[in-house]
Every structure is written in structure tokens, then in C-alpha cells.
Amino acid sequence: MSSRRQYQREFVRTFFTSPTAVEGDDSAKMLRSASQLRGMQAPDAWIPDNEDATAPSMREEGVENIVEVVSEHGEEFPGEIHPRIVWHRDDPSTRYEGFQQMLRIADPEAGAVEHVDGFVIPEVGDIDDWKKADEFFTIIESEHGLEEGSLSMSVIVESGAAELALGDLREEMGNPSNNLERLFMLVDGEVDYTKDMRAMTPTGELPAWPELRHNTSRGASAAGLIAVDGPYDDIRNVEGYHARMEENRAKGMIGIWSLTPGQVVEANEGPLPPETERWLLDVGGSEVELDDVEGGQAYDGTELGLEELDEGMYRLEDGGEIHELDEEQLRERLVEMVSYVPSMDDIVDSMAEFEAAKEAGRGAIAMTQSATLVVDGIEVEISTDRMWDEATYQAAGTPIALFRDVHEHRPDQHDELKERYGPEVVERALDLDV
Incomplete structure (x- = not known):
């Protein structure tokens, strides 16, 4: 079975998570709602989250919901789809559970995998742990007759060990003993990182962790991957969200976790070049x-x-x-x-x-x-x-390269881009040599 996926994106602005199963008559309602998002409300990467966002007792049902909703709506969804499964660097049984979840979602007979671009692996540890996850991907592709490397792997950096592993990527990727070339996004998870580092603040709020964000961005740049910041949980603080994104962009970290469709809009529009000077x-x-x-x-x-x-x-x-x-x-x-x-x-x-x-x-x-x-x-x-x-010239071209990447991969946003800048400016930007 050949893959129809393309991993040519240079930028991911938005990483939007949705619970895979919630209590109620329709446990898949959050997934179904997210699958209908379009335009600036739709993320570049949609993450049906079968880990932290979903209660452990609901995760089996969550897998079924992912298969059902993605099979039905995945073809029309304008962004990429990367379910997050369970994993833990210190728990073999959790890793095996995550493997089983991926195996079920990737079954071609279930109908979802042709719209699934990859999986997000949380709670990774050192580079050997990343290789364990990669090996499961390879087994799943072989088991289901998928093209080797067709499923991308994104990881959430939530531990000191995972942060140190960022420095090993350039050496490890491309070795014949692994398929780590399948890596796509490196995502910060500041909450669990804070727990792993045993960090404390007087107020109990999370430390800012600018070093982690810098290290993740640097690791992504060195390995040709995409860096994404973790969740900004003060969802009503739009100004703070903007400030965080602006600070991240100065580090080369364009993407950010979005917890609500409103944050998706802000994060989709924030990195775009300004409309007016x-x-x-x-x-x-x-x-x-x-x-x-x-x-x-x-x-x-x-x-x-x-x-x-x-x-x-x-x-x-x-x-x-x-x-x-x-x-x-x-x-x-x-x-x-x-x-x-x-x-x-x-x-x-x-x-x-x-x-x-x-x-x-x-x-x-x-x-x-x-x-x-x-x-x-x-x-x-x-x-x-x-x-x-x-x-x-090359430095000034980064915002234009972002715009062109969005224009190429998000045709559902073309009308909004033309309205924002005017058709003439859009065409001139596309004609540049960047």
C-alpha cells in the first residue's frame, strides 16, 4: 500500500488537541466538532489526544472514536492529523499499550490511516527510548502493508532526558539501524517537564523555561524538524498568548499548542506578516x-x-x-x-x-x-x-517563506489571506525567489 502523504511543510503554526472520548451520549463529540474546523479556525496539526486529554477509563473508546471520526471526516480536514497515544519512558506496559493503539488506528481495513499523517509520542526519555517508538512504527507499517516511513513520529519533550536527547538527533538520524528520519515535530510539554525537574515557584505557577524552548528550537533546526511550544493554559489572556508567541518566534519556534479554537485563530494569524506597517x-x-x-x-x-x-x-x-x-x-x-x-x-x-x-x-x-x-x-x-x-535578504524572507508555506498547504485559507493582504500583494509574494 503506497502512501499519499507529503512531509514538505517547513512550518507548523498550530498544534490543537482534542479529547478522544468524553462522558455523554456521544463520546466522540469533541473529535467530531474539531474535524469540522476550517479556515483560520482549523489548525495546521490536529491532535486527537488519547493521552492526557482523555480519562484512562475512556481510552479504549477513544481509539474507536479516532477511527470512526477520522475515517468519516479526515479527507476533508484541511490540516494534518497526528493522534497522540500513550507512552512512557519508564513503563514497558504503557509503551505496549501505545503500540496497540497505533496498530488499531493504522489498520487499513478500519479506514482511518489514509488520513492519518503520523502519531505523537509523549513522555519520551533518552534517544534509545525514541528508537523504541520508531521501531514500533516500523513494525506497524510492515504489519499493515504501509510504505516504510509513511507514518511520521512527533515527540513531546517532557523530561530532562528527552531534552538531552535533542543533542543526539543529528548523529542518530539516518543511521541504518533506525528510521528516525520519520521525525516531524518536537513539542515542548512544560507541565510534565516541571514535574520531572522537581521545579518549584512561590505561586505554584509554571516556570517560563526559556532554556527548554531555546533547546527544542535549536534541536529542531539542527535536525531539520519543526519546533512547537507547549500549552498556554490561561486561555482568556490573549495578550499573554501573543507575547509568548512573539518571544518564541524570536527563538525560531513558530508553532505553539492551542487549547481552544480561539487560540488556534490567534496562533494561525500571529506569525503571518503584518497587514500594515x-x-x-x-x-x-x-x-x-x-x-x-x-x-x-x-x-x-x-x-x-x-x-x-x-x-x-x-x-x-x-x-x-x-x-x-x-x-x-x-x-x-x-x-x-x-x-x-x-x-x-x-x-x-x-x-x-x-x-x-x-x-x-x-x-x-x-x-x-x-x-x-x-x-x-x-x-x-x-x-x-x-x-x-x-x-x-534571506532573513527578511522567513516571513514570506512562512506565508508561501501556508498558501501551499492550506488552500482553505486562501480567501482569508487575499482579504488580509489583497490579491495583488499575495501574487507578488508568491512570485519572489525565496
Whole structure:
């Protein structure tokens, strides 16, 4: 039996888990509801969760529900489907139970496996434990006549041993004694990681674990895999969720766990290039977004004050500090305080300009951004120059590469992308050489 799956995705924005069985007349209702999600509400990776999200007494029924719902709705679901089964690095009986769950879900006669892209393995330990899981995948593929390597394996990093194993991946993947090339996503599980590390905080809240997120992102980059952050359980704190995702993206970790369809929307849209450009002003150590008004970019706050004095001098009050500056000094000071966030249209323009310069034989060009800053009614013209070379071009291309990856693999989001950016910008982004 040949595989129809493709593992060409460079990005996964959303990792959305659903209980496989819940109490009630229809125990599969959560799965059925998730299978109907479309557009920005549908995740890149849907995880029917037969581990933590499902009570142990319901897991047998959960396997049956996965088979039933995925068989019926999997073909129309726009994202990838990766059920999470049970596993534990220290418990052979749990590992065997997980093997049996995968064996039943992957049975071609049950009708679900043709829509299942892989499985998520929780609670892994050292690299030998990863190899045990991989061996079960190989056995399942052989047992059911599936193409070897057709089922991807994603793991949840929930222990110190698993974190250390991230450093072994480059050496181990590709060895003839394993099929670890099937690895796809590396997902952080901060809750169980905290337990495994015996960590404590005064409030009982989870530590931030920036080191874990960095190590997972680095391990994914080194091995050509995809890094995904763990769950953000304060589901009403949209601002906090955004801040977490922005911090992750600075580490190269684009994906994040989503617990609700609302979080899926936020996580799907968050990494996409901005619709419009923004100017930010550093005031008192915090970045404030300037208001786009007729005549320029205006600061509307009390932490920064500007007053025009006699003979071309100005008084600038910044967080209680007062500076008397001439016009050029004022301009230089404000240039140091501002930063520019380009829109997708602007990124595409800059990249197209650099591509044209390369064709003309130029290796570097200067890009200029200008604006009129308005502080206390006083207008100040500023401009910033940034040199673009090949490295700058490649770095700037990451948001466009993400956009193109989404466009290729999520046709159900095409209309929303066109509405967000406009058809012309979408086409120009697709025409770039990134």
C-alpha cells in the first residue's frame, strides 16, 4: 500500500488537541466538532489526544472514536492529523499499550490511516527510548502493508532526558539501524517537564523555561524538524498568548499548542506578516505603537514631552530626564528611539528591489524608511537607512517563506489571506525567489 502523504511543510503554526472520548451520549463529540474546523479556525496539526486529554477509563473508546471520526471526516480536514497515544519512558506496559493503539488506528481495513499523517509520542526519555517508538512504527507499517516511513513520529519533550536527547538527533538520524528520519515535530510539554525537574515557584505557577524552548528550537533546526511550544493554559489572556508567541518566534519556534479554537485563530494569524506597517517608539523602556494620523506618526502619551524653544532649540522630556537639543540632535535622538515594523507589502517591495539589484550585479543596497513623528503637536522628519545584502535578504524572507508555506498547504485559507493582504500583494509574494 503506497502512501499519499507529503512531509514538505517547513512550518507548523498550530498544534490543537482534542479529547478522544468524553462522558455523554456521544463520546466522540469533541473529535467530531474539531474535524469540522476550517479556515483560520482549523489548525495546521490536529491532535486527537488519547493521552492526557482523555480519562484512562475512556481510552479504549477513544481509539474507536479516532477511527470512526477520522475515517468519516479526515479527507476533508484541511490540516494534518497526528493522534497522540500513550507512552512512557519508564513503563514497558504503557509503551505496549501505545503500540496497540497505533496498530488499531493504522489498520487499513478500519479506514482511518489514509488520513492519518503520523502519531505523537509523549513522555519520551533518552534517544534509545525514541528508537523504541520508531521501531514500533516500523513494525506497524510492515504489519499493515504501509510504505516504510509513511507514518511520521512527533515527540513531546517532557523530561530532562528527552531534552538531552535533542543533542543526539543529528548523529542518530539516518543511521541504518533506525528510521528516525520519520521525525516531524518536537513539542515542548512544560507541565510534565516541571514535574520531572522537581521545579518549584512561590505561586505554584509554571516556570517560563526559556532554556527548554531555546533547546527544542535549536534541536529542531539542527535536525531539520519543526519546533512547537507547549500549552498556554490561561486561555482568556490573549495578550499573554501573543507575547509568548512573539518571544518564541524570536527563538525560531513558530508553532505553539492551542487549547481552544480561539487560540488556534490567534496562533494561525500571529506569525503571518503584518497587514500594515507600524512605527514603535521606545518610551521609558517600553515600546509604544505610534498612531497613524494625517501628517505622520503621533505619540499620544505622557511619558514623552517635546517643547520648541527659541533659536531652533527643543526641550525633550523622556521619563523624567530633560534634554535640550538642537534640531539635528533631536532628530538623531528620535531615530534612536524608533523602530519600524514592515507590512507584508513593504517586505515584498524590499525583497523585489533587492532581487532586481542582484540581477543588475549589485551585492548590497540601502533601504530607506522615512516618517514624520508628531510629539505634542511638533513635527519632526526622520529617516533610517538599512543596508541589504544576501544575508539580510534571506532573513527578511522567513516571513514570506512562512506565508508561501501556508498558501501551499492550506488552500482553505486562501480567501482569508487575499482579504488580509489583497490579491495583488499575495501574487507578488508568491512570485519572489525565496
